[in-house]
């Protein structure tokens with residue numbers, strides 16, 4: 001875009017300056033403008049991008065990595081779009097320096113990435129694999145050399161295949177805690193921000209109850225609820241293990257796709273309805289973490305299928321956090337009604353707009369209400385937006401450009417609502433755009449592109465999309481542009 005837009009921008013700036021009778025502002029793309037911009041973020045706000053190990057790394061059989069349940073699942077016929085796997089993905093295992101250059105060019109201060117547990121412990125526990133740790137040491141050192149702060153997710157769904165019973169076993173949260181302790185011991189000299197887990201529903205319910213994600217099981221409610229419990233127990237034990245083993249001060253939280261409820265009308269009763277819905281509909285996950293217990297309404301609902309909880313579990317699960325990370329994509333709309341619950345979730349009409357992924361309903365207010373509901377209910381110390389972004393049918397034009405204006409539209413509108421939360425004083429400290437790169441989109445394989453850099457999966461060539469140029473400006477001006 002550079003040449004043409006720069007010229008056009010120069011023309012517009014000249015015209016504006018002539019009108020104002022002032023001299024030309026010394027400003028071109030990539031520099032901070034000399035005047036305040038509306039919708040500015042706090043000075044220390046962290047702009048970043050997010051990725052996850054299995055979605056970008058490839059190198060599935062390299063450096064002593066053991067298989068994860070996603071290797072098994074994606075290699076099982078019929079489980080992913082087109083039989084796609086993460087064997088090669090973006091080949092970031094080899095191209096990580098190039099990816100750091102992309103981050104550097106954007107000007108981000110933070111990079112949210114995940115560690116593949118089975119690179120570190122190929123069997124899930126027992127003997128660590130030094131080559132796996134070396135890889136992450138190289139990535140982290142490269143980030144730090146470029147003044148980019150790593151924010152590390154310890155578990156983004158790629159559970160070591162070798163762990164018997166996976167998340168059905170109560171041993172798995174304990175194996176996870178040992179792995180978390182190991183990472184804290186070896187990385188916390190340079191890494192100070194950790195997220196225990198990513199999106200409980202996706203690795204518990206979608207994997208073990210619906211079967212659309214690894215390991216592809218369809219367990220009955222009682223067993224599936226136990227899987228949920230082991231997921232949040234892993235988080236709790238992980239928080240304790242990271243704190244106990246860290247070399248210095250660390251910030252510990254998680255990345256959770258809590259359901260977001262937008263009041264249809266902004267008045268007291270509907271706002272209260274959205275808050276109630278947030279608490280009830282997230283009961284087995286975020287609510288349990290924030291309150292250190294399962295809400296009665298969840299236990300009553302589940303009856304005999306309620307999870308079996310051992311003494312000490314809920315205390316670990318309720319460990320205080322330094323931040324709550326929210327992955328925010330689509331909202332549900334609610335209104336108050338006269339029922340005992342006090343709210344009703346509205347149905348969506350068939351014409352409700354969505355992005356390229358069929359589940360991704362457009363709703364920019366999600367970024368405001370997602371933050372506000374969580375803060376009003378539980379007053380966390382800080383909020384990070386650990387993911388936000390969208391899929392689009394990106395194509396390379398003959399000139400080699402990707403004109404993803406719908407992604408710019410999506411991000412600009414969502415960020416406008418995030419700015420509202422910031423302006424009202426909610427403690428939002430960071431925003432990580434999903435994603436730096438097009439990548440392996442789980443069951444959708446390579447058919448859904450979320451990157452702000454286009455990846456040609458045949459050559460691994462990365463090309464910045466229009467949205468990358470736009471995001472670079474957001475970061476440079478620290479404002480919605």
Ligand code: PNW
Nearest residue numbers: 052198199202257327359387434441450
């Ligand atoms: C998140 N849904 O996943 C994950 O954290 C990322 O790994 C993923 O690539 C990104 O969002 C985009 O999908 C989700 O069906 C996957 O509602 C599916 C859903 C939500 C989030």
